[in-house]
Amino acid sequence: MPEARVESTRALRIEAVPGFDREVDVIVVGHGGAGASAAIEAARAGADTLVIERMTRGGGTTALSTGVVYFGGGTRVQKACGFDDPVDEMIKAVRVAAGAHADEAKVRRFCGESVEHFDWICDLGVEFKDSYVAEKTTHPLDDNCLFYSGNELAYPFADAAAPSPRGHKPAHPGEAGGFLMEPFLKSTETAGARVLTDCRAERLIQHEDGRVVGLVARRNDERLHLKARRGVILCAGGFVENETMLRQHAPHLLQCNYKCSTPGDDGLGIRIGAGAGGNPVNMHEGLVLNAYYPPASNLKGILVDRNGQRFINEDAYIGRTSDAIITRADGRAWLVVDDECYGRSQGFHKLAAVEESIEGLERALGLPEGRLVATVASYNTHAARGEDPTFHKAPEHLKPLSSPPFAALDCCTSNSFYGVLTLGGLATDAESRVLTSEQQPIVGLYAAGRNAAGLCLEGRTYASGLSIGDATFFGRVAGRNAAALAPWK
C-alpha cells in the first residue's frame, strides 16, 4: 500500500459535493480497536453504520500488539486473583499514568466504567484466564492474564495509589493482539455495520455552520462522496509512519527503529480532522519501548549513560526507562549486570562488553575514567543496605553488583530494538467529540484511539494496555454518541 498522498485534507464544503454515492447514519474511519468498538456500539444503537478501512482487512495496529488491555476497579480476573482494586484507587493510578496534563473527566469515566468495559469485551468473545503473573514482565509470554503492566510498584508512582495489577492479556500465548481483534471484527458485522475495505478517506465534508456531514473517500480509482446523517468517527491511528510529521512534531522519535503500526498510521486521520477545524495537540509525545526484561532479574542491573552515570530507576515501566534513555542519555545507555543477576532478555539486546571487573567494563565501553567505578561503588554501598537514595529502585530489585564477570547490555537506540508509537492527535473531550482550537466541539465529528490525543498522553508515565483500553473505551463512547446525535437533515 503506497503512502497516502493527498492534494488537500481541507474539508469540502457540502455545496461542492457533486452528489452522494451513499448515505448512512454513521461513518467510522478505520477498523482497528477504536473503530471496531465505535462501529459495534453505533450499529447496536440502531444507526446505519459504515466502516471504511484502508487495508484489505481490519485489525489495525491493535491486531499487531501484545493485546494487553488495561482494566481495573475489580474485574472478574482481578477478583479471582485476590485483588480488590477499588475504583478510587484506580482513578489515582490512572491520573498519574495518563500524564501530568491528563483530562480528569476522561480519567474518571474510564475508571468508573472499566468493569463494565471488561465485561463488554468478554461478551464479544474475547477470553481472559483467571490467572496472575507475579514476576515483573512486559506481558505474560504464555496465555496467562493479569500482571502489573506499568509503574504501579515503582518510584514515584507507588505512593500515588494502592497498587493493583491491571494489565489483562487475552488467553493466547505470545502476542495476543490478533486473538483480541478477531471477535471485534466479527462483532462489527454481527452488529449490522458494513465494512468497506481497501477504501481510503480523503477529506471530510462540512456544512457552512461547521457541522461535519460526510466524507470523501477513494476506493481503487473511484472517488466516493459519502453522506453521514449523524456523524463521522475518526479512528485511523497515529502518525508514526509519516516521517514528515515526525520531523515536524516529534523529531526525537525518529531514532526509534521499530514502528508499532500498520502502514495506515501515517496521520491521515489527524490531518483530515484538522482540515475541518480539529486541533492536533500533544503531538510531541510518543511511547517508546526498549525491553531489557523479562527476566526480572535484569532489573537488578543499573542503567548508565555515556558518562557512567545512572539516570532513572531501572524497575520503572519500559515506557519510562526508554524515554529517559532518549531524553536524558541522548539515546546512549547500557544495562550493567553481574553474573548473578544477568538473564538473557527476549533477544533485543547485544552484549556490548563482558569483563572480569567494573574497571575493565568501563574501559571496554569507553566511558570516562573512574565514573562507572564510582557509580557502581556508590550503588553497591547503598544496595547492600537495601537502599537506593538517588533513584529509589524498589528493595526487591536491589543487590550489590559484585559477582564477576560483569556485562553491559547495549541499550543504545542505534543498536537495540526500540518500538515506538505516537500519543498526539486531535483534541477530544470525554464524549469523544473533536474540539476546535477554541475548545468548541465540532458537531458531527468524533475521534478515538491514536487518532485522538486521548486518555494517555505521556510515554514516561504510561502503563501497558492503556492505549488499547483508551481506544476501545472511547471508541465505544464515540459510537454511542454519534448514533444518538440528531440527524442533520
Next chain:
Amino acid sequence: MPEARVESTRALRIEAVPGFDREVDVIVVGHGGAGASAAIEAARAGADTLVIERMTRGGGTTALSTGVVYFGGGTRVQKACGFDDPVDEMIKAVRVAAGAHADEAKVRRFCGESVEHFDWICDLGVEFKDSYVAEKTTHPLDDNCLFYSGNELAYPFADAAAPSPRGHKPAHPGEAGGFLMEPFLKSTETAGARVLTDCRAERLIQHEDGRVVGLVARRNDERLHLKARRGVILCAGGFVENETMLRQHAPHLLQCNYKCSTPGDDGLGIRIGAGAGGNPVNMHEGLVLNAYYPPASNLKGILVDRNGQRFINEDAYIGRTSDAIITRADGRAWLVVDDECYGRSQGFHKLAAVEESIEGLERALGLPEGRLVATVASYNTHAARGEDPTFHKAPEHLKPLSSPPFAALDCCTSNSFYGVLTLGGLATDAESRVLTSEQQPIVGLYAAGRNAAGLCLEGRTYASGLSIGDATFFGRVAGRNAAALAPWK
C-alpha cells in the same frame, strides 16, 4: 487588554462577508519586529499596506527584549572588530544553531543575505557600535555591540564551524529592544504603510479555492471586514501567554516564571492561520533562559542535579543549559562555585547554601550522601589537567573548585528567574509562505516571527539574536512576496 476570547478562528468564506469596510493590497497582523519589517518592505514595493496592531502602540515583544540581532558573513561591525566570518562558516554555524531539523533553504537564505539585512536595518536608523565584548555574557550590559551570543565556542558546536561572534546589540545601554524598534515603527509610516492600533484580528477570509483574501478584525465594538487584494501576513507572535495552548503543546514550559512576551502572545495568530489550513508545527519547543552569568567567572562552577551529578557543559548558551535543567534535571539544579570563581550574577539567583566544605554543601542541599563529593572530586582531578572528559567544558572555564567557602546558586525553576518564549508556529517555507499539512502553500498567506515555525526551532541549540534576526529577515521576505503577488480580483 483582556485575553482574546473568540468563538471561532475558522476562516470565513468570502461569500459570507457582508461587505468590505476597507480594501488594501497587503494586510500585516502585528506591529512587532516581524510585522514592521513586512510592512516596510511591502509599502516600499508600492503595495497599499495596512498594519493592524492589538496594542495601543507597536513594538511587540521585540521592543521588550535585549534587542540583540544575529548577523554574520562579515558585517561592518564584524570587519571593524577583526572578524572575517565567511558566509560558508556562518551557514555551518546557523545550521546547528537552528536545530536538528532546521530548514536548509531558510538557513542558506538567512546567512547569504545577512550583510544586506544588517545594512538595511542600519539604514532604518538603528545604530550599532563597532565594538567587541570578549567576555562571555548574555548580552553587552553597556552600549557595546558584538559578542559570542550562542554556543559557538562551546561543545559540541565549536567543532561545527569556524567560530565568529554574531550577536549584534544596538548602541544603547541595558536592554535595547525599544531602541531597536523605534526606527522600525517610524519607518513603517515613512514607507507609507498605515497602522490601525487597538485592533484585533479574529479570522481570515478565504476563497473557495483556498486563497486568503482578507481578514475579519475587531476594533472596540466594531467588527471590520478588510479585503487584502494581494496577501495577509501573520506576525502576531507566539503563544506563551496562552496557558491552554502551553498545556496542550508544551507543558514543560509552564514551570517557567517569566514570559518574554506582550499580552498579545496568546497564539491567536497561529490559531487564525490554522483556521485557513495552516499547519502549526514544532509546537513543543521553546527557548528557556536562566542566566547564571555574567560574570563569566561563574562558568567555572558546575551545575549539578538533585543527585549531585553534572548533566551539561556549563559554558553552553543559557538556552541550552536551561533546557537541560528542565528536561534532564526535572527543573532542580544548583551552580556550585568556590570563593575564587563566584561572582554575583545579575541578581536572578539566591544562594541556596554557603559552606566551608563540599561535604557540608552536600548536606545543606539535601543531596544523597557522597554524590556531590564524588562529582567534585572527579571534576577537580580532571580540571587540574585542563580537561573535562565527561561534558567537555572549554579549558578556559576549568579550574578545581578548591577555595572555600563553597556556595550553591539556586537554579531551580521554582526559585529562580526563568524567561520563556515559544518556538512553534505555522509551518512556512523560505518564501515565508504558510504551508498546509500537505506541504502546499496557501496562496495569499504569509507568516513570520514567532507566529511561524521559523528559522530557529530549538532552544537547546539557539543563539541570542536568532529570533529577532529570523523575524525581521523573513518578515521582509513576506512583505516583498505579498506585494509582488498578483491581486486576486
